[in-house]
Amino acid sequence: MDLGIAGRIALVTGADSGIGWHCAQQLLADGVTVVMTDRDPGKLTAAAAELHAPEGRLHAFPADITDPASLAVLHESVAAAVGSIDILVQCAGVTGAQGLFHEIDDDGWTSTIETDLLGPVRLVREFLPDLRTGGWGRIVFLASEDALQPYDDELPYCAAKAGILALSKGLSRSYASEGVLVNAVSPAFIATPMTDAMMRKRADENGTTVDEAVASFLDEERPYMELHRRGTPAEVASVVVFLCSERASFVNGSNYPRRLRLSSHYLTPLALNRKK
Template identity: 75%
Template sequence: MDLGIAGKKALITGGDSGIGWETAQLLLDEGATVVISDLDAAALDKAASKLAAEEGRLFAFAADITSLDSLAELDANVQEAVGDIDILVQSAGVTGAQGLFHEISDEGWTKTIEIDLLGPVRLIRQFLPALRTGGWGRLVLLASEDAVQPYDDELPYCAAKAGILALAKGLSRSYASEGLLVNAVSPAFIHTPMTDAMMAKRADELGVTKVKAIESFLAEERPYMELGRRGEPAEVAAVIAFLCSERASFVNGSNYRVDAGSVATI
């Protein structure tokens, strides 16, 4: 399918692996120019080297989305490389503080909210002027099933992702008349470095293999994931790429779940 984004310019945070990396490859395949960003410069350069792209259509700049100074530097680098962006995909984030509510300190809450909610706020504020200039834009925010189906052992993450849904919906009402469409995507238990780390920790705690840890997690913690497996990053990236496209010209303020049925309600 031609997504109608050849020649568009996209910035993808969290681009060194997983969903962000797969989204970058799809947008490159569709003819877009792509800038990927993440915190670790070495990991980012390695990720960029594995992306298939024509010369001059892929750039990589390390940045910390929680830092105003780092975001300003990223903006300057992006402007020099490609000019104003048309597409922004915010995929950077962490699981954050885990444990039952009474076990999580202020520091755990603050750090999680700082990265998973205030980071996206700061990123969007930095790049919103560019997204508003062309009369056509796409902003896609990565939320989570946890935003609408919170789990008691990761409430800071759940609260931050619920905030992302509210942020996306509010922004969608502010700028659609200018041609900037804003949507969210909510994955569930995707095969990424973040869930790999979660399952390695679970395997250690249970004294089992990681395969067994995944099986028990699906059975005990995610019983509504009817496909009985982790999702693949490319399966989420396909939905993100659609929302970044001209094909999604009447989609605004939505939340697309990519979760194998994990969220139990309609």
């Protein structure tokens, strides 16, 4: 399928692994010139080398999305290398502070929101002028199922991702008339370095293998996932790239989650007690 984006220029954050790396790979395959960015220069360089992109079609510049000065330098580097971007894919993020609400202090909340909400805000603020100049643009945010179905042991992350959905929806209303379409994708349990680390920790705590930790997590924490497996980064990237494409020219302000099947655990007391 021709996605109609050959020759476009995309910036992908969080691109040294996981979903971000696969977004870069699939955008390159569709003829897009890609700029990858992430915090660790060494990992970013290695990740870019794995893509084996045609000369001039792939660039990699390290940056920290939480730091406005770093983003300004990134913008200068992007402009010098490829000009103005047409597509912005925001994948960078962290799990952040974990534990029950009473166990997480202000620093835990602040550090998580700084990366997972304010980082994307600063990123868009820096690059929005590029997207507004050409009469055509795409912004896609990586949110999370946690934005819609929060879990009690990672509330800072859940709250930040809920904020991303509000940010995405608000931006979609502000700039659609200028040709800039804004959407979000909310993956569930995906096999990324972030969830790999979570599963290794779970395996250590339970004295099991990582595979057993994944299986028990699915049984105990995600019983409503009908496929009963982790998704792959490539599966998520395919949705992201579609939203970046001309094929999604009438999609704006949407959020693409995995399908939820609510259990009674998430029904309100009012709903449970309502008379039939």
